[in-house]
Amino acid sequence: MSDEDLPLTAVSIGVRPAADVPAYDAERAEAAVRELLVAVGEDPDREGLVDTPARVARAYREIFAGLRQDPEDVLTTTFDLGHEEMVLVKDIEVYSTCEHHLVPFHGVAHVGYIPSADGRITGLSKLARLVEVYARRPQVQERLTTQVADALVRILEPRGVIVVVECEHLCMSMRGVRKPGSRTVTSAVRGAMQNAATRAEAMSLILGR
Numbered sequence: 001m002s003d004e005d006l007p008l009t010a011v012s013i014g015v016r017p018a019a020d021v022p023a024y025d026a027e028r029a030e031a032a033v034r035e036l037l038v039a040v041g042e043d044p045d046r047e048g049l050v051d052t053p054a055r056v057a058r059a060y061r062e063i064f065a066g067l068r069q070d071p072e073d074v075l076t077t078t079f080d081l082g083h084e085e086m087v088l089v090k091d092i093e094v095y096s097t098c099e100h101h102l103v104p105f106h107g108v109a110h111v112g113y114i115p116s117a118d119g120r121i122t123g124l125s126k127l128a129r130l131v132e133v134y135a136r137r138p139q140v141q142e143r144l145t146t147q148v149a150d151a152l153v154r155i156l157e158p159r160g161v162i163v164v165v166e167c168e169h170l171c172m173s174m175r176g177v178r179k180p181g182s183r184t185v186t187s188a189v190r191g192a193m194q195n196a197a198t199r200a201e202a203m204s205l206i207l208g209r
């Protein structure tokens with residue numbers, strides 16, 4: 001499927017299904033890192049840098065592994081516990097990569113849902129794994145937040161979902177506007193979680209009050 005064939009929703013812009021993403025090209029990544037070192041004025045053959053292109057290529061494989069993972073493969077484990085109340089995993093550590101500057105943004109995600117009427121729930125770790133699938137891609141924080149919420153809606157069919165992400169963007173800290181410590185908060189709220197009282201309950205749990 002070409003990018004032109006994808007519907008232009010916030011979720012799918014620039015996003016291909018894992019099956020359509022070509023295999024990771026470590027050789028190409030390594031050559032590109034070597035070029036980058038030359039471009040910034042470094043000598044890629046000096047002792048300290050000689051292994052760096054290969055090292056960075058290996059690191060990028062890991063950092064962008066989510067491009068080759070489908071959320072459906074993560075949310076496979078479900079249980080029918082008959083639990084119909086809110087489930088919330090908070091303070092899930094997030095490391096992602098800003099797609100504008102290719103530097104990290106990091107912080108926490110809070111993921112909550114109200115199970116479907118039949119009480120179908122997923123494993124708690126799967127919520128954190130879902131965040132990982134989308135964080136390990138070139139990202140913007142808004143899309144990361146939306147994608148996690150919409151994958152939960154699509155796959156678990158819960159009655160409601162809330163996803164709140166709070167991150168510091170190193171592109172705003174170490175360069176550019178240079179405002180270390182500023183945090184960006186994004187949220188996506190779906191279904192019954194949009195009800196004011198339910199949303200307030202979720203937010204009070206997230207804020208620890």
Ligand SMILES: Nc1nc2c(ncn2[C@@H]2O[C@H](COP(=O)(O)OP(=O)(O)OP(=O)(O)O)[C@@H](O)[C@H]2O)c(=O)[nH]1
Binds near residue numbers: 098141176
């Ligand atoms: N909305 C959004 N913006 C982001 C995110 N990550 C980085 N940005 C912003 O993307 C914008 C890119 O702006 P440009 O003017 O094209 O790039 P730039 O000249 O490097 O901008 P500065 O960062 O202001 O120096 C900046 O304002 C960043 O702060 C994100 O996750 N969400």
Ligand SMILES: [Zn+2]
Binds near residue numbers: 099101103169172
């Ligand atoms: Zn950035």
